[in-house]
Amino acid sequence: MESRKANLLNAYERGFIDRFTTKTSHYPPELIINTKDENVLSPMLDALESCQSFEISVAFITEGGIASLKTVLHELNQRGVRGKIITSTYLNFNKPKVFKELLKIPNIDVHITQQVGFHAKGYVFDKKDYSVMFIGSSNLTDAALKKNYEYNLKLTSLDNGEVIQHFRLQFELLWKDSTLLSEEWIKSYEQTYLENKPDEKVLQLIETKKPYRYDNFNLEEITPNLMQEEALRSLEELRLSGEKRGLVISATGTGKTYLSAFDVRNFNPSRVLFIAHREQILMKSLNDYRNLIGGDPSDFGIYSGSKKDIDAKYMFATVQTFSKESHLEQFPKHAFDYIVMDEAHRSSANSYTKIINYFEPKFLLGMTATPERTDNNEIFGLFDFNIAYEIRLQKALEAEILSPFHYFGVTDYIVNGETVSDTSSMNELLDQERIQHIIDKLHYYSHAGEEVRGLMFVSNREEAHKLSELLNQKGYKTRALTGMDSQEERQEAVVMLEANKLDYLITVDIFNEGVDIPSVNQVVMLRQTESSIIFVQQLGRGLRKHVDKEFLTVIDFIGNYKNNYLIPVALTGDKSFNKDSLRKDVVGGSLITGESTINFERIAQDRIFKSISKVSLDTLANLKKLYHYTKNKLGQIPTLVELYKDQDAMNPMLVLNKYDHYVQFLTKIKEETVPLTNGQDRILTYISKEIVDGKRVTEILLLKKLLNGPVNKSEFQRDMKEHNYYMTNETLRSIIRMFTLEFYTQQKRKKYKYPLIEVDGEKIYVTKEFRSSLKDEYFRKQVDDLLELGLLQSKNYDQTVQLTINEKYSRTDVCRILNWEKDESSTMYGYKTKHNTTPIFVNYNKKDDIDESVRYDDRFLDSHVFQWYTRKGTDLDSKINKEIIEKHEHDATDIHLFVKRDDDEGVYHYYMGEVSIDMSSTENASIGLSEDKHKVAKMNFILENPVDYNMYRFIDGEK
Known part of the structure; x- marks a missing residue:
């Protein structure tokens, strides 16, 4: 108690008197x-x-x-x-x-x-x-x-x-x-x-909520939202540049149909054709157009199997009917000035391409929320690779175009330690106790508003029908809908749901797209996540705004599914496929923009962690699939920079971390490449492995300058300082030792073989081997691409300082960036003092099977204080520890703290910043079992910058 009292006194000193105090100060006051x-x-x-x-x-x-x-x-x-x-x-x-x-x-x-x-x-x-x-x-x-x-x-x-x-x-x-x-x-x-x-x-004054925008259809009220305004400008610019086709990628619920109607109104065509795959969509789209554009109601007509308004100025046609030659040939090729293809990810199907290839409109607009559904089909080529505008879930939430949502990842039913999994039988899925478990969760997590209007997604038709029967027996009003039901039956069910005559529609996949039920206030997922795309589609069924809905509730029953790792991918849009990043997404539920939240029950969270740990995300098959998406989008082999800039593509660092360089990956997937010489191969490997991560931008900038001729050392230093980049004499010496390979171990020097530079007095030159290789145009393009990628990567780091807080570094990175002469990572053993710097590396969550003698209780005591134990077998009198303490007392060394959550994060640790030692906390201690104790020293570090909440929660959450 006295210790806590002293710490709180120190905390209030930090909070209200002196923020630079070095006293141990737990739980300081904070303004949030x-x-x-x-x-x-x-x-x-x-x-x-x-x-x-x-x-x-x-x-x-x-x-x-x-x-x-x-x-x-x-x-x-x-x-x-x-x-x-x-x-x-x-x-x-x-x-x-x-x-x-x-x-x-x-x-x-x-x-x-x-x-x-x-x-x-x-x-x-x-x-x-x-x-x-x-x-x-x-x-x-x-x-x-x-x-x-x-x-x-x-x-x-x-x-x-x-x-x-x-x-x-x-x-x-x-x-x-x-x-x-x-x-x-x-x-x-x-x-x-x-x-x-x-x-x-x-x-509204208390809540500062924006009023619902489209709750009536007064023509004077309907105006483009922020995203639609941007898209309309982009479409106009596309046409002014001479293009006749364009694709809009827009998240479900962001108003794609209204966007197309606004653009049609701006374009003012003589005649319009709107193509969709369901008559239900056509009726809704026709009404939206008529409400926005106005005019004689007879100008708007349907062309489908049951109705053919052949003379309509604004024709809304089903693709199934209109693609038949007997229907197409009734119309001249220039019959329509403006054609809209709804759900354009279907456009590569024969029925769609027949229409696209037949007509010659002044402008063809494609609209989709999920272009990824195309697999390797050439949807982007059909629209001349013109992506006019792109808005995804996160951006739409930020702009408050969509309804906010509260996602609950809940634990599926457990009996005798077993739960629902990929192999569960129908009897297990429909067990009475599991049904009651589902009902309990529906009741607890509830929905916005008085009446529930819910969609349930299950795995198969049999489950849909039997679950509906069981819930109806419990007093719910539900109806199963599957692909076996007609459009009329589906529409009837939707009307009943909206009229509160049904509580739930239980379906498999038929409501993934093309269904507009804005009043849906609860989405229930009772199946494994097969893909992040389908997950977002099903989530999107409830994201449309509605006057009676303040938010959407999403209840996701998480069993022991192998694909659970896709849940954070879908919710946050994180396509890096970095395991550590995915785990952070699960813990950091506040990553979703605005009022929306992501919440996981503890057991459900553990199941996702297990899935992330087991899955191989960088398999060649997975990388190839992600790569081909961007290739099809661009119509050519993408550069690394193009992969980086495509928000739906893989992070190119996935490729560079697994393969020596991009050309090697392209060769693996049988793309056309130019053979490299041995020297070119090794130089590309070096740049890919050592420089492109962007952790020290001055390395990249020096190399870029060298490609155009010799560089004067003093002039380069001055230039870097003028741009406010971190640069000292030691920094430049470190970079030179990198490029001459002197910094690296013998093993790496043998791997890379060819130095990039040589130094003569004040001048730095590229080496003969490098200079000769650069004459090859293909090789030069690869180098330029790598360096441009490095510059983009460098924006993730604060280049005004040596190390960026909360970013990840390996021991080799730290040796290099702290300007050590050699890579001494292999002999660092947790910490080492060199060149007036002491980096300390901590593995926060030790594995259960680790030897008790090294199971240190290193941990955050709070956001400002870190408790640290020295190396096994050393105490305060040991030379290595005395050196740290004595040098620190005389300001002769900077102590840098690096922490990783556990071994699953590989060689990388998060940088927590510089720390100071609370000298009053230093003491000798012992660790290990009673019969095998080992001496250590224990002390508290005061963080110069407190660890932020999400990082603290991520690292400390499982301890």
């Missing part, structure tokens, strides 16, 4: 606001999930605010942790549904105060002998926790602190003088609420 890089919700969840009880006092609560906490509250309930919430009916802001949702959560007690003008916003999370408080401006609403500009002070107090005692006293007074939430109270409040419904303007 919602920005692009941080939000109120993240640290609040961190405090909530590790508490032993909690008290929340807030005036306003929304369903989305409750949803943001539900997964953590579920985990707390599993541990028997309870909490209390006091809220109010002030301004009648809190809807009756909010109180119903609160009543569903078994481990919270809720009271409603009638305190006049109640406007409190306080959160207290009680630990063992201290509490964490959030006091400020954030109500328990999704907007306040993640989006609104809010000020909140995070404070830590021991139990005897005056502020915390005052809070508890006031809380208890309110608690005793307030009403217990109950079903009877809610019924009474519902009547009061209906009679005194709050003003919408007041609600």
Whole structure:
């Protein structure tokens, strides 16, 4: 207790008196606001999930605010942790549904105060002998926790602190003088609420939500949204450049049909043809066009198997009917000035290509949310490789074009330690206890609004029908829909869902695309994730905005599926296929833009981690598939830079990490390449392996200058400093030793063989071998491509300093960037002092089977303090440790801390920044079993920059 008291005193000194103090200071006070890089919700969840009880006092609560906490509250309930919430009916802001949702959560007690003008916003999370408080401006609403500009002070107090005692006293007074939430109270409040419904303007002022835009069809009201405006400008520029075809890639729900209608209105064609694969889509599209463009209703017509408005100015045709020669040949080739191909990823099918090849319009527009569905088909070539505009899920959420969503990755049913997997039988999937488990989760995670309008996706037709029967027996109103049902039956079911005559439509894949049900407020996934594309398509069924829907609830039942790794790929759009990055995406649920959240129950999260660990993401087959997507998009072999810039392509570093260089990969997949000489092969390998990562941009810039002639050392240094890049005499010497290969081990010198440069006094030249190779045009293009990629990669790092916090480095990287003369990574053994620098490498989560003698308890004590143990068999009197401490006391060495989460991250560690030693914390200790103890030294490091929340959560979360 005394130690914690001292640390808190130091923390308040850091927070309110001197931020540069080097004292160990646990839990300093922090001002928390919602920005692009941080939000109120993240640290609040961190405090909530590790508490032993909690008290929340807030005036306003929304369903989305409750949803943001539900997964953590579920985990707390599993541990028997309870909490209390006091809220109010002030301004009648809190809807009756909010109180119903609160009543569903078994481990919270809720009271409603009638305190006049109640406007409190306080959160207290009680630990063992201290509490964490959030006091400020954030109500328990999704907007306040993640989006609104809010000020909140995070404070830590021991139990005897005056502020915390005052809070508890006031809380208890309110608690005793307030009403217990109950079903009877809610019924009474519902009547009061209906009679005194709050003003919408007041609600918007509190929540700062944008009003729903397309809830009516007054022509004066319908205007392009931000993304549509950008796309319309891009389409116009495309036509002005002489192009006659263009493709728009736009996430589901972002208004592709309206975009095409806006562009048609701008183009003002004599006649328009709109092609889709379902009549249901045509009817919706026809109505949208008619509402926007206006004119005589007879100008708009359908051409399908059942109806043929052959003279319509705006013709909406099914591809199945219109592609038949007997129908096509009724029309001249120039009959339509403007043709729209909806769901353009289908365009490579014969029926679509027949129409495209037959007509000669002034402009052909393709629209799709998922061009990746084409596999290796030439969709992009059909539109002359002109991508007019591209907007994906993350960008659409940021622009608030789509409904926000709360995703819950929940644990599928477990019995006798076994759960649903890839091989589960139908009996296991439809087990009565699993059905009840599904119902319990649907009830707990719920939906926005009073009535559920849900879509359930299952694995096969039999499961859809039997699950529907079982849920209907439980009192739900559901209907199974499969590919065996007609369009009329599907449309009838959709109408019933929208009219609240059905709670759920249960389907396999027929609703992945081409179905528009904006009122859907819950999507349930009861199947493994087969592909990230299908996942996003199914998610997209509920992302359209609707006047009755504040957000979408997504409930994903996660079993032991081998493809679970695709879930973070789909949710975050992370196409790097880097395992470490995917794990961070799972832990960092706040990575989704705006009010949306990603939440995983603990067991479900573990299943995804296991899937990530087991899967091979850089197989040749996978790389080849990703590569061909970009090749087809461009119509040619893509460069590394083009792969990097394509947001849907693979990260080119996947190729360069696995193969010696890009040409080697292209040869592997049987692309046409030019044979390389031995020298060219080794030089490309060197640049690919040692320079292109961009961790030190000055290396790349020196090499680029050298390609055009000799470089003067002093002039180069001056130029780098003028651009504010980190550059010293030692830096330049280090770069030279790299390019001459003197820095590297004997093994690497043998591998690379040919130095790139030679130095004569003040001048640096490329070597004869390199200069000769550069005369080859193909080789020169490969080098230029690598260096341009390196410049793009370098933007991930702060080039004004040596090392960038939160970025990853290997031991070899660190030796090089800290300007060591040699690569001494093989003899670093966790840490080493050299050239006035001491890099320290920590493997945070040791494996269970590791020897007890090296199972150190290295860990973050909080965001500012890291507890570190020295090498086995050394203590404070050991030469290596004495040198670190003594040099540090005399400012003669800089200590750099690098941490990796576990061995799955390979050779790379995250850079945590420079640290100082808290000299009062240094002590001798011992580790290992009682019969085999080993001496070590223990000390605390004070981080110069506190570790940010998401990194802290990622590294420390599993310990």
